[in-house]
Amino acid sequence: MRSPAAGPVAPLPALLALLLGVLGALLAGCGDDDPWALDRPVPAASGTVAPGFLGGVAAPHPESTVTPRAGTWDAVSPGPGYRVVLLSYGDDEPSRVLASAVRAWAADEDVALKEITPDDAHDVVPSITEAMDLRPDLIVSAGNDLIEALAVVSAHHLDQQFLVVGAELPEPTGNVTAADWAGASFRGRGVGASSVYDPATFTPERAARAVRAGVAAVLSGHTGIVIWLD
Template identity: 60%
Template sequence: MRPLFWVAALLTAALTAGCGSDGDWSQPHPAPSAVGALGAGFIVAPPAPEATVTPAPGSWDGVHPSAGYRVVLLTYGDDAPTKALVAAVEDWADAEDADLRTVVADGPADLVPSITRSMALKPDLVVSAGNALVDPLTLVTPSHLDQRFLVVGAELAEPTHNVTAVDWTGASFRGEGLGSASTYDPASFTAARCSAAIRAGVAAVLHDLTGIVIWLE
C-alpha cells in the first residue's frame, strides 16, 4: 500500500499547487506583449491623441496576447447590444486563453464603484461593455492613467491616453449628454462586428496605440 499512498500524495500535492496558482492575480506576472504583428493597413501613420483611425478589415487578425493576459470585463445592462458585446469578449478570452474576470455593476449607483473594483484587481486591461458605463469612465479614467481601458461599442468624448475605444456606424454612444448618434442601430451589434471590435481593440492596445478611437467599417 505504501507505493499507492505516495502516488496519491503526489497527485494531491500537484492538484493543490495548481489550484493555488491558477488565477491568483495577487502574484506578479510578466508584462503583457503582443504575439504577432499588425497587418498592412491597420494604421497609415502614428495617430495623434484622440484621433480616429479606420484600420483595414482583418488587419488585426494576426495579433494575440501573450500568455497570462489578465482582463477584467466590466459590464452593465441587459440590452441586446451589451449582451452581444459580453458574449464576444468571453468568446475571445476562451479562444486566446486570456485570464478573464467579470465585474457587473449592480445598478446605476454602483457604476463608479464597479470601475474601482475592476481596477483593484490590477488587470492588464479593463474592457467596458455597456453605454451606461461611458460617463462614469469619463470621470474615473483621467485619475488612473496607469490602468488601460478598452471601450467596445461606444467611446469617451475626450479620452485620455489610457482609454482606447472601438466604434462603428450604428454604435457611437459618447456620453456627456451627447447620447447616441442618430445612426444608432442595435442590430449593428452582430456577433461578427462585436468579435472584430474586441480583437481590433486588444491588438491596438498591445501595440501601444492607445487614447484613440478605432472605427470599424
C-alpha cells in the first residue's frame, strides 16, 4: 500500500541544481585560497626614480656600482599585491636589523610578505629553493651567511629577482641587485670586499634606506648592479 505523501516533492531539475550548488560550495572550500597560488603579472610600480639615482650614469653596466643621491628613490612604490619573500639567516645584530627593516618597509607599502629562515647552514640552499617555489616578485636576502649559496643558486634562475641588503655578490647576474655601504660590503669568505666589515654601521635608519633604494632599483629595471649608500 502506498504511503501518504509527506509533502510536495521538488522537481528533478531544481533538485539537481541544489545538489550541484552544494557540491560546488564544498569543492570551493577545499581549494587553495592562498592568493600566492594564483598566476598574475608583476604589479606595475608607481612613481619613478629621480634624476641622480644612477649617480650621473645613463645606463650602468652589469656588476657596476652607483651612488644615488639621497632621496632619489622616495617616489617609487610597488604595485598592489606585490609579493616579497624575506630570506634571512643569522643571529647577529646586523642580520636582525636588516630583517626588521624589510618587515617595516613591507608593512608601510602594504606588500604581501612571507618569511623563510634556514634551520642551519645545511638548510640554506633548500631554503632559497623554497623561497623561489613561492614564485615571489622579489626575494630579499638579509644575512652574510646566505651570500655563498645565493651566488650559486641565483645564477641558475635568471627569471627570479633578488635583492641583497647589507652585502653583495662577487659576480652578480642581471637578476641580483645589492644595496650596501662602507662597512657592509661582504661578498663571501675569501673574497675581497670594497670596505672593512663594521657591524656598528648596521643602523635601523641605514638599513631602511638600503631596502627602499634597492627595491626602487629593482622596480625601475636597474638590476644586476650595486646601490652604494653614503
